[in-house]
Structure formats: C-alpha cells, structure tokens
Amino acid sequence: MGNCLNTPTADDISLLRGSDSQDGSETANLGPPPPYQESVPIYHPSPNVSRTVTQLTEEEQIKIAKRLGLIQHLPTGVHDGCCKKTKECVICMGEFILGDRLRYLPCMHSFHKDCIDDWLMRSFTCPSCMEPVDAALLTTYETNN
Amino acid sequence: MASMEKRLQKELQALQRDPPVGVKVDTDKLTSNLSEWTVNLTGAPGTLYEGENFVLHFKFGSRYPFDSPQVIFGGANIPVHPHVYSNGHICLSILTEDWSPALSVQSVCLSIVSMLSSCKEKKRPPDNAIYVKTCSKNPKKTRWWYHDDQV
Numbered sequence: 001m002g003n004c005l006n007t008p009t010a011d012d013i014s015l016l017r018g019s020d021s022q023d024g025s026e027t028a029n030l031g032p033p034p035p036y037q038e039s040v041p042i043y044h045p046s047p048n049v050s051r052t053v054t055q056l057t058e059e060e061q062i063k064i065a066k067r068l069g070l071i072q073h074l075p076t077g078v079h080d081g082c083c084k085k086t087k088e089c090v091i092c093m094g095e096f097i098l099g100d101r102l103r104y105l106p107c108m109h110s111f112h113k114d115c116i117d118d119w120l121m122r123s124f125t126c127p128s129c130m131e132p133v134d135a136a137l138l139t140t141y142e143t144n145n
Numbered sequence: 146m147a148s149m150e151k152r153l154q155k156e157l158q159a160l161q162r163d164p165p166v167g168v169k170v171d172t173d174k175l176t177s178n179l180s181e182w183t184v185n186l187t188g189a190p191g192t193l194y195e196g197e198n199f200v201l202h203f204k205f206g207s208r209y210p211f212d213s214p215q216v217i218f219g220g221a222n223i224p225v226h227p228h229v230y231s232n233g234h235i236c237l238s239i240l241t242e243d244w245s246p247a248l249s250v251q252s253v254c255l256s257i258v259s260m261l262s263s264c265k266e267k268k269r270p271p272d273n274a275i276y277v278k279t280c281s282k283n284p285k286k287t288r289w290w291y292h293d294d295q296v
C-alpha cells in the first residue's frame with residue numbers, strides 16, 4: 001500500500017535516497033527520477049548503524065558498492081494479481097496489489113522491491129526465513145554457468 | 146503517514162482483532178503516532194510465572210521495521226529470569242542482532258512469553274549487579290553477550 005507502490009520506472013535511485021524515500025510523498029514521483037537528490041543519502045553498513053557517505057570507512061563504501069551490485073542481480077517483477085502467490089509483504093504488512101513492483105529472493109520469498117531493497121542494504125538475509133542471500137545467490141550462479 | 150506508523154497501525158488492528166493468549170496491548174497508553182506501546186503479559190499456566198502479570202514497554206524509531214524496537218520490562222513486577230535484568234532489560238538476540246523486519250510486536254511478545262515459559266529456575270542473570278550499574282538506558286546500545294540458550 002501507499003509508500004510501497006512504486007512506478008515501474010522509479011528504479012534503483014530510491015535505494016540511494018535512504019531514509020527519505022520512506023515517506024508517503026513517493027507516489028507522486030512519475031517518470032524516471034532525477035539522478036541525484038539534494039538530501040544526503042544515509043547508508044546502513046549493518047543493522048542499526050546509520051551513516052552518511054562522509055562518515056563511511058573505505059571498507060564500508062566497498063561493502064555498499066558490492067551490496068548494490070548484488071541486489072541488482074536479484075530478479076524483480078510486477079505483481080500480476082495471481083492469488084496463488086504470496087499475498088502480503090511482511091515488511092510493510094501491506095497486501096500486494098496488481099502492478100506493485102516486487103523483488104524475489106533465491107529462497108522464493110517475495111517482497112515489495114522498495115521494502116526489501118532497504119532491508120538488504122542493512123542485512124543480506126531474507127527477513128522471512130533468515131537465509132543469507134549472497135550464499136544462495138552464488139550457488140544459483142554456479143548451477144547456471 | 147510515515148511507513149512506521151502505517152505498519153504499527155496494521156499490527157495494532159491485528160492484535161486487537163486476534164490477541165494471542167497472555168498478550169494484551171494497553172490501548173490507553175499508546176502515543177498518538179504509535180511510537181510507544183505498553184503491552185501487558187500474563188505468565189502462561191503450568192509455568193513458573195503462572196498468573197503473574199508483567200508490563201512490556203516498546204519504543205519504535207522512525208526506521209521501524211528496519212530497526213528493531215527497544216523493548217524492556219517495566220512496572221513493579223520485573224520477571225526474575227536468567228535473561229531478564231532487574232532494570233527490565235532483556236537479553237534476547239531478536240531484539241538486536243537477529244532482528245528481522247518480518248518480526249512484529251506479536252512475535253516479540255510471543256518470544257518473550259516462550260522465554261519465560263521455558264524457564265526452570267527463577268534467578269537473575271549472573272552478571273546482573275554489574276550490568277544494572279554500568280549499562281546504558283537503551284538496551285539496544287548494549288553489546289550483548291548472549292547467554293547460553295539452553296537456560
């Protein structure tokens with residue numbers, strides 16, 4: 001619902017916007033978003049740790065860049081209204097509505113893209129089953145190649 | 146409405162519609178933006194805490210559910226338990242490092258009820274005296290050394 005709705009074009013920039021993307025004003029953002037926002041992005045190198053870019057250590061910056069890269073590889077889709085699939089995003093507890101942007105994790109759990117991307121920047125685990133995402137991802141790569 | 150408030154609104158509705166046994170939200174003590182909750186817990190029948198009433202205080206930051214809530218026991222009766230300090234702080238990993246946004250007020254309450262239910266001997270954590278003297282007011286700032294889960 002509400003803030004979890006995302007236009008198909010408002011893409012990964014929302015991730016970089018950090019905490020500011022979480023208020024309700026988001027839905028008005030139609031079309032491709034501007035490449036940079038005035039607000040300072042807040043990063044979360046680990047759960048419960050918030051930093052702006054200048055406060056990040058080099059190691060944390062690398063970690064975040066890698067994380068962003070990994071997240072891009074996770075499949076996304078648009079909710080097609082099929083009732084056999086998961087109906088609710090456990091992060092916002094909002095129901096999936098036809099047209100919602102979703103992201104699918106290798107463990108087959110799905111979430112609103114905005115909701116899960118925000119979490120994955122903090123912790124690379126599935127909120128539902130606590131399965132570490134990167135390990136699962138690497139296994140998928142190996143079997144595919 | 147902030148996403149934190151929206152989600153808490155949903156949690157509150159679900160808890161009122163279908164309250165788990167021994168868990169009751171004190172709706173009179175909710176703050177207007179839902180950032181602070183008081184939940185009354187009752188010790189489960191057949192356990193060491195049978196019939197005892199406890200009060201849990203929840204504090205939610207604007208980044209909930211991405212950040213865990215701050216959860217402490219309050220009121221006159223703090224359960225005497227190997228993972229509960231006499232100042233109400235709780236040693237429970239889901240409240241810090243094992244937090245997941247799929248967890249909720251309900252699942253936190255149920256974990257605490259089950260932690261109480263599985264207790265075999267009412268006693269304070271071994272480091273209670275020193276912890277209570279030296280800890281931060283916010284248990285989330287504690288670098289917990291989680292006790293052995295077998296207790």
Ligand SMILES: [Zn+2]
Nearest residue numbers: 089092112115
């Ligand atoms: Zn969601």
Ligand SMILES: [Zn+2]
Nearest residue numbers: 107109126129
């Ligand atoms: Zn999963």
Ligand SMILES: [Zn+2]
Nearest residue numbers: 227228236292
């Ligand atoms: Zn403990």
